[in-house]
Amino acid sequence: MKNMIIASTSTVFGSTYLEYLLPTLKTHFKNVKTIVFIPFARPGGITYDAYTAIANKAFATINIAVKGLHEFENKKEALQNAEGIFTGGGNTFELVNQIYKHDILQTLKAVLENGTPYLGTSAGSNICGVNMKNTNDMPIVYPPSFKTLGCIPFNINAHYLDPEEGSTHMGETRETRIKEFHVFNDTPVLGLREGSWLAVKNVEITLKGSHTARLFTKDNAAIELESGVEVVV
Numbered sequence: 001m002k003n004m005i006i007a008s009t010s011t012v013f014g015s016t017y018l019e020y021l022l023p024t025l026k027t028h029f030k031n032v033k034t035i036v037f038i039p040f041a042r043p044g045g046i047t048y049d050a051y052t053a054i055a056n057k058a059f060a061t062i063n064i065a066v067k068g069l070h071e072f073e074n075k076k077e078a079l080q081n082a083e084g085i086f087t088g089g090g091n092t093f094e095l096v097n098q099i100y101k102h103d104i105l106q107t108l109k110a111v112l113e114n115g116t117p118y119l120g121t122s123a124g125s126n127i128c129g130v131n132m133k134n135t136n137d138m139p140i141v142y143p144p145s146f147k148t149l150g151c152i153p154f155n156i157n158a159h160y161l162d163p164e165e166g167s168t169h170m171g172e173t174r175e176t177r178i179k180e181f182h183v184f185n186d187t188p189v190l191g192l193r194e195g196s197w198l199a200v201k202n203v204e205i206t207l208k209g210s211h212t213a214r215l216f217t218k219d220n221a222a223i224e225l226e227s228g229v230e231v232v233v
Helices: 019-028 048-060 075-081 092-101 105-113 174-184
Strands: 003-007 034-038 065-068 084-087 118-121 155-158 189-192 196-201 204-209 213-216 223-225
Touching: 003 019, 019 048, 019 118, 034 048, 048 065, 075 105, 084 105, 092 105, 174 189, 174 213, 189 196
Parallel strands: 003 118, 034 065, 034 084, 084 118, 155 189
Antiparallel strands: 003 196, 189 213, 196 204, 213 223
């Protein structure tokens, strides 16, 4: 039975790392003493140790310790034995590249589908979908595949942004890019705004947080989903 929080971002404006999610995480990781943290996305190229320290500082406020997956010699075993798992944001290409390098995709999928509580933020949320094709990140490395966990039956576009009224920016909007994706792909895409997340309980997926989310499906107009509703594709 899946038990996952899939969040658009780790940090919302005006708050510290994971601060806005901590009340939810305290319940989500109830009875968990130590979380295994997957730091492979390395935001800004920071070290795994530095990234793990950031996560550890946040979780310490709710009395949970954090240990980086890179600290374990046997990474598959670490995931199989984990009380809880957190994958942080950064570059999705590098995150997926390392997941394949260490051959842990199927192990991670198995433990999540078996009920190990999970938190993903940004890149850590992107990998929960069918594939990583709707990431906003630059392709700084070339992973063996774009296929990801498939724990939810659609893709995530994290940090989803609406066009700013009166903006003179002439580049593509997020909506335009997702429409381009749907010329060649059938997978639904959820534009998840910062401050919102998905609560996944087995097959039920519920939108949480302070914003609506924008759901894109091939050959259909995008629709807005209100917070609190089940996401059905």
